[in-house]
Amino acid sequence: MDELIIIGKKAKLASAQLAHLNSDLKNRVLLRVADLLEEDAGVLLKANVADLEQANKMDLKGAMVERLTLSDEKIAGIAEGLREIAKLDDPIGEIEEMKKRPNGLLIGKKRVPLGVVGVIYESRPNVTADVAGLCIKTGNVCILRGGKEAFHSNRAIVKIFHKAIEENGLDPNMVQLVQDTTRESAVAMMKLNDYLDILIPRGGAGLIKTVVENSTVPVIETGVGNCHIYVDEAADLEKAVSIVFNAKTQRPGVCNAAESLLVHKDVAKAVLPSIGASLAKGGVEIRGDKITCALIPRAVPAREEDWGTEYLDLIISSKVVGSLEEAVDHINTYGSMHSECIVTENYSHAQYFLDRVDAAAVYVNASTRFTDGFEFGYGAEIGISTQKLHARGPMGLRELTTNKYVIYGSGQIR
Template sequence: MSTEVTVLGQKAKKVAATLANLDSTAKNEALLRIADGLLANQERILAVNQAEVAKAKADGLKASLVERLMLNPDRIKAMVEGLREVVRLEDPVGTVEKMWRRPNGLEIGLLRVPLGVVAIIYEARPNVTVDAAALCLKTGNAVILRGGSEALQTNQVLVEVIRESLRKTTVPEDAVQLLASPEREAAVALMKMREYVDVLVPRGGAGLIKTVVSNALVPVIETGVGVCHTYVDASADLEQAIKIVVNAKTQRPSVCNALETLLVHQAIAAAFLPRCGEELRRAGTEIRGCPQTLLHLPWATAATEEDWATEYLDLILAVKVVPDFAAAVDHIAKYGSGHSECIITTDYATARKFLQVVDAAAVYVNASTRFTDGYEFGLGAELGISTQKLHARGPMGLSALTTTKYIIYGDGQIRQ
């Protein structure tokens, strides 16, 4: 098994040097070819995916995971639009971020360059296959993809289409490779392949992240786990709050930027919770609430300590009434995952304070957390949403897939 993974690493390392020196025109042409290939092979892709979705349902896979696995014409169209958006974005590779001159005459600068070989281990969502390939190609990185076993066939056909498309360009097809083995040993071997892989990005639930962090020898950028909160302040516009909360929870509950815990100031709980709760119930949401929440929503079930720290990825919402702003912030600090947090308020000073004191990759005032997304942020696509603080944080677009090196111009200087 390790031999198969090593071969992928060797191929990726070999083409990485070529990719690093490709100009933007060549990379953009490759991305447009892939976009055309996805559209031309849509029926082929959907046929494979439909069979895989049917198997997942028959195997009893959780409904929210089946939803993430499923492709349709609109989702393929979104992949294509993402590719074309990445083409339109400026290529960061080769950018000199700044230059300065030292008293001894040396001119020193920072040049943005590719990371090299990027490996991605992810669950369920086949759109990640295309998004990751697009971002890595645009930034001159080779990529090794390892998706979940439930999406193995779909990922295989997507990578086949990508590689077929690359054969019509100057970009080597080995720039995008798939580790097709569903065996855990193969994934662990990839995590330890430090001599060939420059960075590893796990994208999935808490279990996957923990496994990767525990086993990897390759540098890891953690992404994905989203215990996201929305705090409805005493001064909130209640109509606006209801709209935002319902959207954040129900628009697509199976993704990491969906709302998982709603915090409500006690001063507006009686006016807000019955109305918002009814809208949520109408959308099929199960409420798990604190004792004060149950007074206003008697049909809800009692929350446990575990609920406050749970990423449901489903139509389940934890609700807690808090005495004040400080209690809301303390709750977020204790249970949040550093992903996306929101306050709904009409008080400018309170909004500013929330932005300053809440520690997360994305902090919102009066908007749904569902916007934490590379495409929505204007990044074209994303490799994942980093919840750590080193190298990259938040949606990882093109810039996050590059690093810098110092470039120094001299004229015979020697150090005394």
């Protein structure tokens, strides 16, 4: 596709400049973008209204609309995230593991940008700002291919980045938005090996699966979030009720929301009615096994597919298990290796759960909703990786870098 070839060539040229900018200049750009986002909030909200009108015509519902919608509060949050990124230490140029060999060579690792980062994503204008901000800080050029449902919002945000970049005398092509939002442009981007160093999909299971299966560009998979809360036999039950309610209802349409509840049989009678009453206040539908349905009369019977479903809605599956080991086996069978939590006051049970559960983030007595770049102190995130190669969990600055070996000699030959 001609548009992507042109974008790719511009990205490579911009990369040669951005990769070598000093931290102060990169931070000035980020801080200026943050100010402009707040100053031009009215422009962003107007663009967002156009997207919401289009979303209504497309009959988008629930989580998609919630993630698409901007507000003064959300814009302020995006701006604050960029300011936090500016405060963080710049990893680029760090020398790690410098060692002197017996022959006198000094060998170390220097942290450098990945190069050109491509991101394909859906319905989340904040991703545009988060990705561009993280990439600028780490010296990476980004090519953004957002969904058609958020096109006007994404374009408005990118224009603000361009204004801030140009005010600082830099190449605006370090942040580019693909104008074509058809499926063909996404497929073409997956084959852009000559220009992209990495491709990151952010969206629903369908999008992620398509990119992973079809991309010839190296992919970092940001995964689906089928997150579990396990209430152990040694749990503080009041704490359990609070954690389950927060993890499910605080923002149900995101990947770190809880989708499944597991409860030890010895505390099921004591805690499930309270959890059921709490979730009822939040409008949550419970799909449970036989014991859950007996203890929470309004629960509906769960089907096999419920155990592996990311609802992204006010729905949760619930199952009573006979042991900690059964809970861990269930999570490792049906989970998506995203975020998992045990509620317990037993240290050995907590350690077993931490050791045996295979996930990017494993919690003891805390909501899964904390799996987030901002909450982890990264300012923002480019995504939450559920794979094991290169990066795992919330991807902040260091995850957008690689290393090259630097070797200092004094005339050594082999």
